[in-house]
Amino acid sequence: MILSVKNLSVAYGTKQAVDNISFNIRPGEVIGLLGANGAGKSSTIAAVLGIEKSAYQELIMLGKSPILHRKKVFQEVGVQFQETNFQDKLTVHEACEQWESLYKQTADVPQLIQTFGLNGKETQLVKSLSGGERQRLAVLQALIPNPKLVFLDELTTGLDTRARRMLWKQLLAMKENGLAIVLTSHYMDEVEALCDEILILKEGKTIFHGTIQEAIHASGKATLEDAYLYFAGEEDWV
Template identity: 40%
Template sequence: MTVIEIDGLSKSYGTAKAVDGVSLRVERGEIFGMAGPNGAGKTTIVECASGSRRRDGGTLRVLGLDPQSDRRRLLQRIGVQLQEAALPDAIKVGEALRMYASFYDKPADHRDLMDAWGLADKRRAGFASLSGGWKQRLFIALALVGNPEVVFLDELTTGLDPAARRTTWGLIRDMRERGVTVVLVTHFMDEAEALCDRIAIIDRGRVVAEGSPRELVAKGRSGSLDGAYLALTGRDMA
């Protein structure tokens, strides 16, 4: 079943085209990666799909709903990773989970979530006192608190050290095991290859390549991918 259908999506900021005719399909239960250099348009695509930004053109369906006209209904069924600035420094882990649970009609039990994601011992810890890895774990739990069918993660591991990144990869795989469809934005090609069932490479507002990690590597070897992929991987394709 297709859970995200994007056709000809476009979005400009002023005269600058950030997204220029993007079409994508995401199937239920997969980890779908969007990789590409900074400024490629990845975040804008995610914002349009998750109902936080209006598009200029194209059609968009997430779980059969239009993120603009059915925004309220859609927000009950998706999870979006928060950016760091969204939480006050002094809020405690348990409080943050209870507060976000209150936004949903059918939230997960926040104690179960804390147990599942290893946060029970941090229940009373203030947000500002958490290390980067623990903050990411909390953001994952918050993205899941509404029992979402689709979760959008945007640069979840940026800024983490390699060990914390690996731990987070395990958590993202756990999400898929629980049946959640994951859209993962990253500018690390190794991360996309390690985690994703399918990847779209975005460059200058367009999809420049798409496929499973294996297909993309094969295309890279055959020389049929453009420079954006090579720049991302840093691989010598000769």
């Protein structure tokens, strides 16, 4: 098991942001955390990463506690946050070099740069990149440690169709090689392309956990998008 989360809860004062969430992920699996803004997706990821304080029955990542053994665990875990702030005066090459220096073992960075369509941009300042290029760089950095597990928060926000599909293709190839992924996304085509299982959250609670086909079947709807809207209670807004 790459990641085991059992009865995880996060509270901000009296507000219960995450309420007893449980899920597991094995090598080569992708799990999608879905829900409206404020449903608890980012709080769940932050708690699993140890950034937010939480209560839990079990939280094991790569066989260890990510809270007690942070340094060792995070040598093999990658993270792409929804908002990645790069230093203004760094070039693409320097940004990658800086990230690479944090890890004992890393992937082939020039190959990643090629794969993510940033070759020829190495000497450009990060701030001069387009929004889509910066997003690709953020995902690339999450993969620099050659991780066994990667967290991708709103993976393809700001990317055009071609760039999104390129990213999916690359991640699916890495998935075939055993990479486990925890993904948040508002794009149901992305979820269908990448995810083996989904958790749909509403007000911090899991209201559905299973495969995409199970979600469609349980909702009585024809598509994942309609099933998601049904479970998330957003049908009235459409």
